[in-house]
Amino acid sequence: MTQFRRGLWRSALAAAAVAGFVTSAAAQMELKIMAPAAPGGGWDQTARSMQQALTQSGIAKSAQVTNVPGAGGSIGIAQLVNNSKGDGNQLMVMGYVMVGALLTNKSPVTLDQTTPIARLTAEYEAIVVPADSPIKTAKELADALKADPAKVTWAGGSAGGVDHIAAALFAKAAGADPTKINYIPFSGGGEALAAILGGKVTAGISGYGEFESQIKAGKLRLIGLTTPADKATADKPSIKAQGVDIEIANWRAVVAPPGISADQKKALTDAMDKMAKSSEWQEILKTKGWEDAYVSGDAFAKILADEQARTKEVLTSVGLVKS
Amino acid sequence: MEAFTSLAGGLAVAIQPANLLFALIGVLLGTAVGVLPGIGPALTVALLLPITFKLDPAGSIIMFAGIYYGGMYGGSTTAILINTPGESASMATALEGNLMAKAGRGGPALATSAIGSFVAGTIATLGLTLLAPYLVEIAVSFGPEDYFALMVVAFVTVSATFGDSPVRGLTSLFIGLLLGLVGIDILSGQSRLSFGVPELYDNIEVTTLAVGLFAVGEALYVASRRHVHEEKLEAVRGSLWMTKEDWKRSWKPWLRGTMFGFPIGALPAGGAEIPTFLSYATERRLTKHPEDFGRGAIEGVAGPEAANNASAAGTLVPLLTLGLPTSATAAMLLAGFQQYGLNPGPLLFADQPNLVWGLIASLFIANGMLLVLNLPLVGLWVRLLMIPQPWLYAGILVFATMGTIAANPSPVELVMLTVFGILGFLMRRFDFPIAPVVVGLILGPIAESQLRRALSISLGDPMTLLQSPISATLLAIALLALVLPFFLKGLGRFKAVED
Amino acid sequence: MTSSPQRRIDVAGLVIAVILLVLAGVVWWDMSKLQILSPYDLGPKVMPIIVSGGLTLLAIGNAIGALRGDLPARESLDWKPIILILGGLACLIALIAFGGGFMIGTALLFAATSTAFGRRAFVTDFVIGAVIAVFVYLLFAKLLTLSLPAGPLERLF
Structure with a gap:
């Protein structure tokens, strides 16, 4: 077994080395990618997919994934900022959820202390209602919310998470008081979905992927996605196009530790640029159903700053963060 | 009838040599990791996902199902032998199972757990085959108020684990409830009893608590009184196999455990812990040998083990029919499906009949394989207890810490394990029952959040608990379970007077 | 761990009661810092109040038991x-x-x-x-x- 495995390793390494030699002569990077979550979750899957794409395409000589789970990423980012300062081979996967978690957990470490590298993927939020619900459009949901926010119950993920923020933004855009929304957090995707299917709540809000098969089977009615108006398709209508001005995506990105040199930052950004274009990464995006949302460099740094400001405002308005 | 034809088609898929091999690898891997506390089947599936990417969908999903069932077996083996439940669902098994092992009856304990798992797994998989579409309708109609009522029933029945003194039992339970408060409150997003320590935000891991209280606590306790009490472990006393009497005492608990495990496992927020504790409490109440409980009663192993495995099959009901992942492992199986572009859900049975029925058929096969693998191993496992005591306990501690580190490589988690170990030691010394602490940690947060969800939906009207027929029925059962023992006792006294 | 057989008061039992009381206090103190955010939610305070109250009662129960001295006998400790x-x-x-x-x-x-x-x-x-x-x-x-x-x-x- 060990011999067989060793053989496999060796041939895999050899293949990677050859591929690396062909595609890029600078494939000497030995990257470390931290997933600030337990194995199995979205951030971990992103880290392991990056590992696969980076080594198979020869962009990096190796890429080692470590898991630092806990508190929505608060523990991982603290470790990145405090222990990896100036390490030009270290990356950390993070996402929109971490922006909110750091605020609600009153984390002493902030994202401003990290070096933003690139945004990789995004998933839009979907709002659904049970198939027999009288509500058919975003407008009708907005009207119901305006009439009495208490009677419109929302099922979604944990308090302060992207689902909660999206529901608050929807209420605000609908002209209702976002502090009065009756948002009911559930612990797992399955539990929230069951409550919606069973007609226990008025509407459900979560990533589109959570609802996809139920929508296709006609068990849930899709009200719309939080996409920009021009990104809508016939079977994925945009909420914004229906007159409720809301746009939000649950994105995933990578950041580097603080204190790295401009050269190191450029090397990491180049590696990500190359990875995002590689056929290996594109293939992974397709099989996982992740939407490509690649943005790197200063453009991503700006997105990160904007998202932090907006999230802080929403979380303050629902009382989770004190201004 | 249609189900059976499809199942036959599925069997044809599952018994292809390659798929049989995948099922075998799956059950072996599952058993191996189930043995380690902290590393459950979910984690293994998560880590193996990238490796299996290159295999064909049927083969790898069959392998994952094998890991799932295998994990359930592995967890109970360590629970019985070394009082270290591999996962939270095998906690109830540890209660009587480890006592049996210490009394030299580890053989029958492992055997009744293996056979019970097989019986329950088979019946439940049959239930999955025939009843899935109907059961899922009921499962989805369970609202927060109904879950709360179910928790009330669970609280009332688990008082059976309290031991002789209600004050001591309740003290243990409230310590568990207190531990259940630690971390971020899911409904309001605020942290409770975390004192700014980020590691505490994610709530206390049930396996960390259980392993700390059971395994570490016991090692400390036994070590502290070695000078007065040389503990002599006899690996085998009496028969290594189940006697006729053991069979007679086991078969009913197996069936009752299945009745608890399968339907509750099928509930989206049911889980595997609640049915195992309900089964334990029921067996304790119904047994004809109440004197054996607390000394190693075979019913207390047979019932929870059956419930454990039946609930594993139960969680596949919402997964396959609705695409609802209701346990961590189910969520990973879902990710496994999605990796091949398959979306479990209402359409999966229609779109991919070969795959689904192949999976169900391979569950039967995995179950059979596990029985065949495990029964001959019973003799070998039991001999583990013949390892010299210093090495045995040293091994247990290494095992317990290793599992904890692997799941979460943080020193804080180990500090918690140690603190729970000290707590377990003190509770043993001052004769507080241990199981209620774990029960409190599991049930407390669920009861709280479901009640709060129910009241949010009803805008604060408590009548919602009685308006739902399911909830009203469950609450009536709880009331009955609470009052009936007193009533029967009174009746018994009355009779005694008449005599 | 010194229990005097004459008065049969179990000191260790009293210590346990005091610890429970302290725990109840900590839970209460922690609860007092929480806020109720949603107008429909019962709020995060109810459960801590129940736990704190329960622990207080149990502290009294354990203290009574200790004063009566009905804790089980313990062996010497190594x-x-x-x-x-x-x-x-x-x-x-x-x-x-x-x-x-x-x-x-x-x-x-x-x-x-x-x-x-x-x-x-x-x-x-x-x-x-x-x-x-x-x-x-x-x-x-x-x-x-x-x-x-x-x-x-x-x-x-």
């Missing part, structure tokens, strides 16, 4: 093995926290525990513990690609 085992655990925790890796820590824990249980072969047991740790490391890190806390020894593999 502190040495407890200190050995807890010391082994502490070493493991410290080694992981300060980057010494888990292998040495695991080997130490193994040897300390087996000494606590009466063996007098610390070095042999240390080696046995190390062998187990290496085996587990290879299994976890290489086969399951889990990242275990690494120190100088782990980097050799």
